[in-house]
Amino acid sequence: MKRIYFIRHGKSSWKENIEDFDRPLAPRGEKAAELIGEYLSKHYSNRVIAAFSSAANRAKSTLQIVAKHFSFSSIELQEELYTFNNMTLQYQIAHLENDLEEVALFGHNPAFEMLVSQFTGKRFEKFPTCALAVVEFEEVDWKLCQKGTLIDYVVPKELG
Template sequence: MKLLGLFRHAKSDWHDAKARDFDRGLNARGRKGAALMGRHIVEHGVKWEQIIASPAVRVAETIELAAKAAGREVPVIWDRRIYLASSVILTEVLHDLPDSVNKAMMVGHNPGLEDLIFDLVPDDGTCPLRAKVEDKFPTAAYAVLECDIDSWADLHDGCAKLVYLMRPRDLDPELGPEPADW
């Protein structure tokens, strides 16, 4: 059994129209959400052995603010393949994890993270959390999947169960969707 955490970057800043997508940082709401979720992830209690993340600025800032709020130092493996990747590419990245790691968290972007949940968790009507992801896997959302595998190389469609989901708005209603989010 492997445990996979998925953490989407917090709300990014769209005010600088000239900035490359990769270079966009977080806005004020994103900074608040990242800190809130960082504290929550630690309180949730999973001790992540490996964190792999997109090197995009908004992801790096999310991790930095989450770790600072949680009072933790977080060693991260930055992997450019995660930046705006499809679920197929994300699965390939996870296949590369050493089997000595039993609890890995990936920090990245949608739609890849959301699609990864849809691919790994069967749509059999038994998972109410999957239905919430179908509604939306918003910025700074955190999900935990139990993967019925012994080796990361064996990660495949339908092998996981979504056992935990937390969105910033679940902890602070002010971080819920704004009309522009829909």
Template sequence: MKRLILVRHAKSDWSLGMADHDRPLNVRGRASAAAIGRWLREKNLRPDQVLCSTATRTRETLDLLDLDAPARFEDRLYHAAPEVMLSSLQTARGDVVLMLGHNPGIAEFAARLVARPPGHPRFAAYPTGATLVAQLDIDSWAEARMGQAEALEFIVPRDLI
């Protein structure tokens, strides 16, 4: 069994006029990322590996999750399509992997990865900070395919704050 924690970065700051890749989180985003991190720790959902986009807002989200796991930062995860996200996941080594990315790719990846979507009304939108916990009945991430994951949990920051 493998477990994936799929997190969209928290709310970013558009007011600074920065390049998209360089935008940091805003105040709400920082609070949301910390809340998601607390929720993951309370549920004992601690990754042993992180795959993260190189964007400032994903790195900052990861820092605020406060999960203390080794991270691999990948340029290809910046605004990645679902197939790219799956390809990255297939190279993972941990049993519990956290992947941090962006919409619209992360929403489509989540929808295509699970056999049945969770009943949460915000799943299809996958808003900032949205977090899916899914389980795959595989021995190696190289075996991961679309449609084979079971959704165990889904939460958005608004559920916690």
């Protein structure tokens, strides 16, 4: 069985003259990441989860804040996760090491929204910043993960 925790980066700053890759989190994004970290700690503290993040500043910062509350088994930044394309993201998932049972992915829309919808058959009209979607698969090989079950979905607004 495989499980993915999709965590979209927190709300970012839109200050002028900053490249998209380098945009920092806005204060609201920092607070949302704290809430998601607390939620993971409360509801998933017994899980062994490896974290992979887009190397973009806002995704990396979201991971760092969440990791203050939840102890990931490992953390890795991947340039390839700086993608807005669901097919690219699915390719990255298919090439995860099979000894990993559960992974948290910190990344971007519309890739997350589209891929979670594709995996679960549920249409997401919106996948807000710092939203968490947990998808579980019956498969034991990441390459075979095509259809899963949405077992949790939470947005920071619901938490505080």
